[in-house]
Structures are given as structure tokens and as C-alpha cells.
Amino acid sequence: MQVLILTACLAAAATDCAPRLLPAGIAPDPAACAARGDSVAxxxxxxxxxxxxxxxxxxxLSDAPALPVEEVAPGIHVHRGADEGLSPSNGGGIANLSFVVGTERVAVIDPGGSRAQGEGLFAAIRRVTPLPIGPVILTHMHPDHIAGAQVFAEAGAEIVGDARLPAALDARRDTWMDSIPAQIGAQAWLGTVLVAPTRLIDRPQSFxxxxxxxxxxPVPRAHTDSDLTVHDDLTGTLFTGDLVFRGLTPVVDGSLKGWLAWLAQPPRGAPVVPGHGPVAPGLAQAAADETLYLNALRDAVRAALDAGQGLSQAVPAIVAAMAPQRGTWAEFDATTARNAAAAYAEMEWD
Ligand SMILES: [Zn+2]
Incomplete structure (x- = not known):
């Protein structure tokens, strides 16, 4: 199988170029690929x-760079993200990305933190199976999980997400299209488009x-307002998206109270593939540190509110109260300060 590789450059800075794999150019042999090259490019x-x-x-296709993946259960392949914040060195590759191989189709669970990562995941899938790809499931709105989706849309896959996701993405897309290349580099982000799902889920549904x-x-407002979990009936594996963070400090971008409510009545499934951090044998182990962190955050916010502190006083007080939770969490200070402000705003009128 041949793939079309386009060298694309930023028009504003033609030295910033990157190879882009175009799935629409896939062909069985070099002549067929070349025949459609001009029109596809x-x-x-x-x-x-x-x-x-x-x-x-x-x-x-075997020459295209592929993300490393590990088969963590039969037919379940996981690419482990770097357990850290966005940076030029990780190129946006910080989330766990997975694919699940059936006898007729292969599903993707989170297609990557950039166009380039999506292409690397696509190449990794094709080294394992030639089966049609889809659904491509977006666990929630955050770009480190979903920015690679357009690669799969171009390959003909159906993109599936929570019914609340398109509006959430619309509200933030312009900000992210500026802020993410500033964090990881314009070249790493080159050609990335944040596409919305084409099939929306507002109740439990099987594929x-x-x-x-x-x-x-679908999960009520928790980590974000567009979270969903995925359960594989064959192996029992549970994919939590960012409802479970390990290693990287949990980010509250939805509802702290909603997230704690989800943790208090978690779904069944094992092993657990979290949004960040290593695969765990079960949810109790996967979410133990996160549960301690989020409970401590709630208690610290409540203490600041009970003391009558305004937001500008409360945030440093909450961060100081959270210090015993530091442990080995990555990005602890910056994320905890943002979480303090978000949780304060949520709990202020309780
Ligand atoms: Zn997230």
C-alpha cells in the first residue's frame, strides 16, 4: 500500500514545513498513488x-512514522502519552491514545494531540490491521486527545463524540488554535484542524x-462538560478519558463536585486505560491518587470560602493548603492554581 506524503509549509514562514500524510491519497501501488497525487494534494x-x-x-505506508503502541489486552493497543504538560519536546503528545481491533472494524479512542500524532496513530494501526477504521471516539473536548481527528475523517472514518462536544469546541477553538502552537511549536501543529464529531451521543450506545x-x-459534567467513557465487552477494558489522571495533575475544566460524584459511583471495568498515565489493573488503583487530590481541593476551597476570602486571597491559600498533595504530580503548581480558581467559582454560591 502506498501513501501520499505532502510537504506542507506555513505560507507566512515558508521555512516552517512538515510532511503531511494524506489518507485520501492511499493507493495500492506507486503508479495509482502518483496518478492522483496532484489532485489530492x-x-x-x-x-x-x-x-x-x-x-x-x-x-x-511502512515507511511512514508510526507511534509506538503496546497491546495491553487482546486486540487493545495503547500509545502512552508523556506524563507532562504541553511542550516543544513532546509536540503535544501527552495523552494516551488507543485502538481496538475487532473482526470487521478497528475503533480509535482519542486520535491524538496534533495532525502529526493522528498520522502516526494511523500508521501504527495499519501496521497491525488493514481493517476499515471507525468509529473514532473522542473522549472529551481537549485538543491533546482529539486534535488528530481530521486524519481519520479524511480516511473515511466516522467521528463520534458527546452531544455537548461541538458547542464546547466552538467556544474554545479560536483560543486553542493560537495557544497550542505557541506551546508546542508551529511546525508540530502544522496542518492541524480541530474538527467536531459527525455522530453525537447523548445516551449509552454500543458499536x-x-x-x-x-x-x-456519556458522563454528567465532571472533568469537562463533554466526557464519555468506553467499555470493551470482550476484555472488560474501561477507557476513562480524562476522568482518570495518573502522573499528570488532574485538570478541573467542568465540575469538581460532578467529578467527585462520578468517582463515588464509578463504572465497572478492568483493566483501566486512563487519559494520562499508566494502564492500571482496576479503577480503585487507577483513581486513588486523583481521588485524594480532588477531595483535598474541595476541602481547601470550602475552607477558603468559610473564611470569607475573596478569589485573589483564596487562590494562594488553596494552593498552600494543597501542598501536602504535591507527591509526584507533574505540573502541580500551575494546574492547582487554575483548579483553585475554577473550583472557587463553582462552589462560591453553594
Ligand atoms: Zn482533558
Whole structure:
């Protein structure tokens, strides 16, 4: 199988270039790939304002860079993100990305933190199976999980997410399209478009992959207002998205109280693939540190409110009260300060 690799550059700074794998150019042999190269490349550039083409080539798919993955349960492959914040060195690759292979289809659970990561995941899937890809499930709105989705849309996959996700993305897309390349580098982000799901879920729903099915469960406002979990009926594996953080400090971008309520009545499933951090044998182990952190955050916010502190006094007081929770959490100070402000705003009128 051949793939079309386009060299795309920022029109504003033509030295910032990156190879982009275009799934629409996939062909069985070099001649067929070359025959459609011009039309696929020009169509893709036309759909990506701000980019210019610097030529294209056809190459065996086996030459395309693939993300490393590990099979953590039969047919379940996980790429482990770096357990840290966004940076130029990780290129946005901080979330765990997974795919699940059935007998008829392969599903993706979070397609990556950039176009480049999505392409690397696509190449990793094709090294394991030639089966059709889809659904591509977005566990929630955050770009470190979903920014690679357009690669799979171009490959013909159905993109599935919570019914609340498109509005959440619309409210933040412009901000993220500026802030993320500033954090990871324009080249690492080159060609990335934050696309919304084309199929929306507002109640539990199953997807048959052949020989196994995935059950999606929307979750009331918790880590964000667009969370869903995924359960594989064949192996029992539970994918929590960012409802479970390990290693990287939990980010409250929805409801602290809602998140604690979810943790108090967690779904069943094992092993657990968290949004960040290592795969765990069960939810109790996976969420133990996060539960301590979020309970301590709630208690510290409540203490600041009980003391009558305004927001500007409360945030440093909450951060100081959280110090015993520091442990080995990555990004602890910056994230805890943001969480303090978010939780204060949520609990202020209790
Ligand atoms: Zn998240």
C-alpha cells in the first residue's frame, strides 16, 4: 500500500514545513498513488488556508512514522502519552491514545494531540490491521486527545463524540488554535484542524466491531462538560478519558463536585486505560491518587470560602493548603492554581 506524503509549509514562514500524510491519497501501488497525487494534494491545500505545498511523493505506508503502541489486552493497543504538560519536546503528545481491533472494524479512542500524532496513530494501526477504521471516539473536548481527528475523517472514518462536544469546541477553538502552537511549536501543529464529531451521543450506545462491541457512556459534567467513557465487552477494558489522571495533575475544566460524584459511583471495568498515565489493573488503583487530590481541593476551597476570602486571597491559600498533595504530580503548581480558581467559582454560591 502506498501513501501520499505532502510537504506542507506555513505560507507566512515558508521555512516552517512538515510532511503531511494524506489518507485520501492511499493507493495500492506507486503508479495509482502518483496518478492522483496532484489532485489530492491541491485539494488538501485548498482546504487548509495558511499553508502552501512544496511538492509531494508516494511512499510505502511502512515507511511512514508510526507511534509506538503496546497491546495491553487482546486486540487493545495503547500509545502512552508523556506524563507532562504541553511542550516543544513532546509536540503535544501527552495523552494516551488507543485502538481496538475487532473482526470487521478497528475503533480509535482519542486520535491524538496534533495532525502529526493522528498520522502516526494511523500508521501504527495499519501496521497491525488493514481493517476499515471507525468509529473514532473522542473522549472529551481537549485538543491533546482529539486534535488528530481530521486524519481519520479524511480516511473515511466516522467521528463520534458527546452531544455537548461541538458547542464546547466552538467556544474554545479560536483560543486553542493560537495557544497550542505557541506551546508546542508551529511546525508540530502544522496542518492541524480541530474538527467536531459527525455522530453525537447523548445516551449509552454500543458499536459493534465484529466479535466485540464498545459501549459508550456519556458522563454528567465532571472533568469537562463533554466526557464519555468506553467499555470493551470482550476484555472488560474501561477507557476513562480524562476522568482518570495518573502522573499528570488532574485538570478541573467542568465540575469538581460532578467529578467527585462520578468517582463515588464509578463504572465497572478492568483493566483501566486512563487519559494520562499508566494502564492500571482496576479503577480503585487507577483513581486513588486523583481521588485524594480532588477531595483535598474541595476541602481547601470550602475552607477558603468559610473564611470569607475573596478569589485573589483564596487562590494562594488553596494552593498552600494543597501542598501536602504535591507527591509526584507533574505540573502541580500551575494546574492547582487554575483548579483553585475554577473550583472557587463553582462552589462560591453553594
Ligand atoms: Zn482533558
Amino acid at each position: 491541491s485539494g488538501w491545500i485548498a482546504a487548509h488556508p495558511g499553508l502552501v505545498a512544496r511538492g509531494w511523493t508516494c511512499a510505502p 459493534d466491531l465484529g466479535g466485540r462491541s464498545l459501549r459508550l457512556h
